Amino acid sequence: MRRKIPSTTALISFEAAARHESFTKAAQELSLTQGAICRQIASLESFIGVELFRRSKRGVKLTEAGLSYSRRVATQLDAVERDTLSVMGQQGANTIELALVPTFGTQWLLPRLKDFQ
Structure with missing residues (x-):
């Protein structure tokens, strides 16, 4: 069964636009065009079938639903980022990288490597 989850691009665009209350500033932050942000928000x-922003000549303002949703989306994106960084940090946790002269490695280090823990 397919999950009812919007695209991550749309969620990241929405979170930035909600935080700045500006499609232009969100676009600058994400290195996108303002039109791309607008399309992501519209998508x-x-x-979800809910208006998230009120658009006017002066810019955009979050609706009540948009404000509530933005808080939840920001929390979830923070959690995904935190979990991703945690996994990335574990990747090399039991690894050591050495740069050494080949002769030293073969003559001195390799014979002692079995004792290394």
């Missing part, structure tokens, strides 16, 4: 609003 997200269509997906």
Whole structure:
């Protein structure tokens, strides 16, 4: 069964736009165009069936639903980032990398490597 989850690009775009309350500033932060942010937000609003921003000539403002959703999305994106960094940190936890002269490695280090723990 397919999950009802919006694209991560749309969620990241929404989180940045909500934090800045500006599609332009979100676009600058994410190195996208303002139009791309606008399309991502429109796609997200269509997906969930809820208006997240009120648009006016002065810019955008979060709706109540948008504010509530932005808090939850930010929390979940923070958790994903934290978990990702944790896994990345574990990747080399039991690894040591050495740069040494080949003769030293073969003549001195390799014979002693079995004692290394």
